[in-house]
Amino acid sequence: MKVLLLKDAKDDDSGQDPYIQELGLYGLEATLIPVLSFEFLSLPSLSEKLSHPEGFGGLIFTSPRAVEAVKLCLEQDNKTEDWEKSLKNRWNAKSVYVVGNATASLGPSSTLPLLFPCGTIKGDTLPKMLKDKGIPMESMHVYQTVPHPGIQGNLESFYEKQGIPASITFFSPSGLKYSLEYIQALSGSSFDQIKFIAIGPSTTRAMAAKGLPVSCTAESPTPQALAAGIRKVLQPNSCC
Numbered sequence: 001m002k003v004l005l006l007k008d009a010k011d012d013d014s015g016q017d018p019y020i021q022e023l024g025l026y027g028l029e030a031t032l033i034p035v036l037s038f039e040f041l042s043l044p045s046l047s048e049k050l051s052h053p054e055g056f057g058g059l060i061f062t063s064p065r066a067v068e069a070v071k072l073c074l075e076q077d078n079k080t081e082d083w084e085k086s087l088k089n090r091w092n093a094k095s096v097y098v099v100g101n102a103t104a105s106l107g108p109s110s111t112l113p114l115l116f117p118c119g120t121i122k123g124d125t126l127p128k129m130l131k132d133k134g135i136p137m138e139s140m141h142v143y144q145t146v147p148h149p150g151i152q153g154n155l156e157s158f159y160e161k162q163g164i165p166a167s168i169t170f171f172s173p174s175g176l177k178y179s180l181e182y183i184q185a186l187s188g189s190s191f192d193q194i195k196f197i198a199i200g201p202s203t204t205r206a207m208a209a210k211g212l213p214v215s216c217t218a219e220s221p222t223p224q225a226l227a228a229g230i231r232k233v234l235q236p237n238s239c240c
Helices: 018-024 043-050 064-076 080-092 125-132 151-162 173-193 201-209 223-234
Strands: 002-006 029-032 036-040 058-061 095-098 114-119 137-147 167-170 195-198
Touching (some): 018 029, 036 173, 043 137, 064 080, 064 114, 064 137, 167 173, 167 223, 195 201
Parallel strands (some): 002 029, 002 167, 058 095, 114 137
């Protein structure tokens, strides 16, 4: 049974994407098609801020792209030597937070703002939480989400070779936005036969807003949870 996942491939230690691997355990043949790409923004401004750690109380990261933006700043502006000599130790003396439980436990430890490099599409939950706790923050957009340039061609190739998938999983509201039109056109009268899956609540809400029936929302954004959810939808007699 063929299933379609609208995401980038990421190999694990076995050399295979963990989602493909996990779905394969249930006899489901998964194909990955990337629907999102990213463009970096304001790197010179970010580089300037990174050169002055004394102006910030720490850093907040909520995505791998933000981390990559910082890395690009260090590489492009030939700051690698400065980073190793002094900037690294000066930033390491400050707090660095990543999204998750650690972020939720933030407390007012400095009057200096936390530097928050982020994408142009960011939620309001974290900024509101920090504001409610009296923690100053300076956010700056360092990347934006754009459609993957190969999305239409890759979807057309899939439908031509594989036919109508049993299920399609959306991994973000943006991925839904950029791919749904192509999927509807390629699926034609078979569109209603497809089971549509969401990786999480925000994607579920975006699908509902488009009038798309959500057959399942993964209990967590992991290969194991998604595979269990798809199996329950496509192979209900196997889930006892």
